[in-house]
Amino acid sequence: MICIPQGTDGRSFFKYRSSSYITRFFRDADTDFVHDSAFSRASWAADALRKILEEPHADEHTPSDTFCRVIRILMDPGDAVNEGPERLGALRKLNTALAREGFEAFYAEDKQCYVRHIGTKKVAGISTSPHRPFSAVEVARRAQLAAYLDTCSEDDLIAEILLPMLRHLGFHRITAAGHKDKSNEFGKDVWMRFRLPTQHYLYFGIQAKKGKIDAAGMTRGSNANVAEIHRQVLMMLGHVIFDPETNKNVLVDHAFIVAGGEITKAAQQWIAGQLDASKRSQIIFMHRDDILNLYVVNNVPLPAGALPKASDDDDEIPF
Helix, strand or coil: CCCCCCCCHHHCCCCCCCHHHHHHHHHHCCCCCCCCCCCCHHHHHHHHHHHHHCCCCCECCECCHHHHHHHHHHCCHHHCCCCCCCCHHHHHHHHHHHHHHCEEEEECCCCCEEEEECCCCCEECCCCCCCCCCCHHHHHHHHHHHHHHHHCCHHHHHHHHHHHHHHHCCCEEEEECCCCCCCCCCCCCEEEEEECCCCCEEEEEEEEECCCEECCCCCECCEEEHHHHHHHHHHHHHCCEEECCCCEEECCCEEEEEECCCECHHHHHHHHHHCCHHHHCCEEEECHHHHHHHHHHCCCCCCHHHCCCCCCCHHHCCC
């Protein structure tokens, strides 16, 4: 697609690029490759792409940033040949190749071409910072998830929202204790682990509440009293969990306190004041806005209950 054979312009959806233009193509992708005229354009470009694919990348579901730039330049709407700027023919041909590796290309609302993993829907080349501005489509997805959070149960919060999101973020061995049988829960709703680049593991426990966590004297309605959370966190940090993959008992390194609503500052300060310095550093708070933002920027598929009705036009949602 980068190096179509000479004389096939009338039958191709891609531009013909001579040696100098192939060099310029890879330079635009922020690489230092310069075409060597001793090699054919196609074999040289294939070798350059192999080197790009060997570059470090986050995981098997995310191509390198350089590869994403190559795709974006290749699919520039201004380079359309024998079709309109939507480039449906070129996109179809590109996706035939990418699908063999479990990926697909698509145009987002900014008219740029991106690559996502077919299985996880994880999009490469887009910032996953929860503090970046959201597009109109992302704002709509955030609103759908927020509406679902207002109506779902605590078990749904764990099974339909937290577990898919955590798997998407790279946590392993995610195990939910469940709320029907609490005999082996020991203060945690979920435990999981995360592999560091050094191949060591950190273990995490999660105590999740559907509603608001506040510092009121007692639990009222969907609001959870922070003293109850404090007791459960101490149980979580003090009790071992068995990892069947390593065949070892391990302690939780960090405890997530997750709320489908707000975790008030008073509640955070109270629980911090009740813990000694070592345990205080093990606590991580995650409230409603954190869940919504992480879901959106990481393009986690929405729960079935949060999806729009079948009559809605889903084709307008690019992510």
